[in-house]
Amino acid sequence: MSCFWDSLLSLRERLAKKELSSQELVKHFFERIKEVEPKVRAYITLTEEGALAQAKEADKALAAGENKPLLGIPLAIKDNICIRGVRTTCASRMLENFVPTYNATVIERLRDAGAIFLGKTNLDEFAMGSSTENSAFFPTHNPWDLERVPGGSSGGSAAAVAAGLCAGALGSDTGGSIRQPASFCGVVGLKPTYGRVSRYGLVAFASSLDQIGPLTRTVADTALLLQVIAGPDNRDSTCVDQEVPDYLAALDMDLKGCKVGVPKEYFGQGLSQEVAQAIEASLEVMRDLGLEVKEVSLPHSPYAIAAYYIIAPAEASSNLARYDGVKYGFRAEGKDLLDMYKKTRSQGFGPEVKRRIMIGTYALSAGYYDAYYKKASQVRTLITKDFAEAFKEVDFVLGPVAPSPAFKIGERTADPLEMYLSDIYTISVNLAGIVGLSLPCAFSEKGLPIGLQIMGPHFSEERVLALGHQFERALGLFKQHPGL
């Protein structure tokens, strides 16, 4: 009775019908984890004891007839989201032994909804990267082809969902870190509107771009998780005070006549043939669903990466200044304070983190602020306006998630800039703060998943999820799983 491929919603039904208990479910997942994890390495920390205890509680509640939205459902959480009492490392030596004394808001909401945590998943260190190869501990392997990357930075979460090592997961997205691994691993990943989900307890990378979001095997599952975690939070000033609609109820809304825009700038060089074809095919499906497809223009797209790779590192350089060996985390011995600072930070951070801190510090430094940070922020306005203009003509913007399917581990590590350039399709979404959903739309010749991105204006999650859900049902790809 392999339940590890089941969608979250169907597991919820089975638990409610008492077809299986939460404890059994958790045990199944841990058995599968023991079998598969040595190959995939999605998790940094497993919390088996805690999960079983939580499952026991859940079973009591289920028996009593409680019906909280996620009661008894086992999830995996990206290791940059704080869980009280559980090691939260951000895949960095700097926080290798850090145990938070507080929960992230999303964790409290998941717990209130009855969810269970199986463990903390691997990521690129401090969420900086697109392949999870920047983890200070070990890389995660793509369940569809173990020699390939799962994408990043939420590679661990995406792989765990794809390999049936949890019912669903949380990740974080600053420049594509949920959507791109979702695409590489053939699962669904959503970056909600900026401010839709509280960032409290998410270890900050780039504050004006970060969002927490779900990774699941179906769009409906993502809708459910979003439902639970979204909403105002008085601990996060940037979390928008807006009601959370019923995303599940909206999934089957009538979308006939809606317009889908395809940016002409997205189909230039760099995009692999296979991905271009997969997107074309997806547009056909959209037409079949009754939507109109038309071309739109996002003229400032070519500048998005440049703007992002100034803004994100600038904010990160400031956000990571707190890692100084004084209050928590790693500390190196130093002959005096300055020496301690330098050794601690140089030994505690990996090369990509240091690289971004350097870029960010430079971009904010005296004499360079106007030329870099301010300039990039002005270009951000132009990019945001591009989308606003496009959304006057269309309801959704569609495009690829990544220029190619998953690449091989080690293939792109030599040139950081090359890695940055592959963020081309996801990055603008973070700059504009709009919604981005990634879901499988095809497989490559080599059997690797290819993702489609559906973008919508601020707070249009209902529609975006509805379109994703209907597209997913039409295609039926969610029924396919890696051979692990």
Added chain:
Amino acid sequence: MQFEAVIGLEVHAQLTTASKIFCSCSTAFGAAPNTHVCEVCMAAPGTLPVLNKKVVDYAIKLALATNATIHPVAVFARKNYFYPDLPKGYQISQYDLPIATGGYIQIEVGSQTKRIRLVRIHMEEDAGKLIHDEHRPVSFVDFNRTGVPLLEIVSEPDIRSPEEAVAYLKKLRAILRYLEICDGNMEEGSLRCDANISIRPLGSKELGTKVELKNMNSFKHVQRALEYEIRRQTALYLDGKEIIQETRLFDVEKGVTVSMRGKEEAHDYRYFPDPDLVPLKVDDQWVEDIRQTLPELPDVKKERFMKEYGLPAYDAEIIISSRHLAEFFEACVKIFPKPKIVSNWIMTEVLRELNREGKEIHETKLTPELFTELLKLLEDNVISSTAAKKVFSEVYKTGKRPAQIVEEQGLRQESDEETLRAICQKLVKEHPKEVEKYRSGKKGVIGFFVGQVMRETKGKANPKVVNKLLTELLESE
């Protein structure tokens, strides 16, 4: 050659909100280390700031009280640098878009009135405390103070002397205390001052090289540090030597300023708008609501007291130095309409007690009713002025009614002429030698007789009446 000093002051005022600026920890002073700390103010990973509205209310209050321009949009910015008492590795402050700019503080030096213009007022968070170990090469960090709200008030370099600097600080402190937004205590650190000072030949319009002075923990320190620095810079100038732009610390023991060169480096704070906080929009209604809560401010009150109560400037300055004291004064004058008497007593007896205990008048048992009752007893000659002082101390200590104390302690003055005359006559008879002395020209001997009468009456005789009677008796025969 004559020189003039050009001085600007940068003051940090710790606000008296109950909770910190970006989290709900208490701002109360004196707690055990790291017991007023939460994950937010200790900068734990994943934590975020949320602004305490009262801090903005207080900033608006001060801006109104100093006639500053309040900006409709204000933004918090990060000031990035590394130090152990700064847990985030940046301080949340304001840079490009502070809450207010401009404004002024009026000071009186001698008989001159002068306006010291302000550059800006902005909000920021305080850092923690670093304590250095005497013997081992370590320091200890306490984050209790991290996140306590501060207002930074920067003046234009309009100040021309150490006296003006102190007058400015005193007036600023009075305003802060009137508004009830800051305790204004330099010794305790709720009011901190750094100075920028340069000198130039009198008449010159160019600015000289400015030196920053730190580590002044009282008005006296500020005065002494500036005086020393003026002498130092003048001497260098006259010697033809260069004045180096640097930061100098005031050395309390030696009364000199000492260079920090070599220990300090130019900071590149890399300011940028804090992405974790959203812009502040201050509309007219908000400002108006705050304006309604403003008390009568020190300068206005002083003018009014001088006019309405005929107080000299010096007295008025003292009475209005504390809003509570000023209110006490007015309440007393309402009951006992002799302002000069009330103000004299306040400036001597009352302030002595208040200063001794470090209290404000409203924190004591002395009420306008009790106080004026005492003054009336004195005015009516029921008690002597010596007795009055005794009664005052008792009233202050116990809060008992003066009339009650007078009765309990038998301090009622004997003023009846018949009674006293009899005693005086008796004593004059008993001391013929002294009478001789008096009549032979030593008029001072009357004091001996007064003393004797006092002894006889156990201090209760009304000295004025006794004097009068004795004089009559001694002069007559």
Added chain:
Amino acid sequence: MGISKEEVLHVAHLARLEFSEEEVELFTTQLADILDYVAQLNELDTSKIEPTYHAVPMSNVFRKDEVKPSSPVEDVLANAPERENGFFVVPKVIK
């Protein structure tokens, strides 16, 4: 638009990072490449464009001036690399 080794060392100091000789060489090259790439933003005329610092426009988010219990001191110091008598301990700033 390159970046010199001196600038790299200066920025490293600002960020409290230190590098070996090889790392400095490598970083200088990598940083120069990246800065070269981002310089393309200068192709755009942004003189009349307001910068965007917040993706979704918001203003005036406040909390009330209320005191809530602070963390127990054991929690505050729970992850401290070095602690003594309720304080965090750090090496002295060099005198």
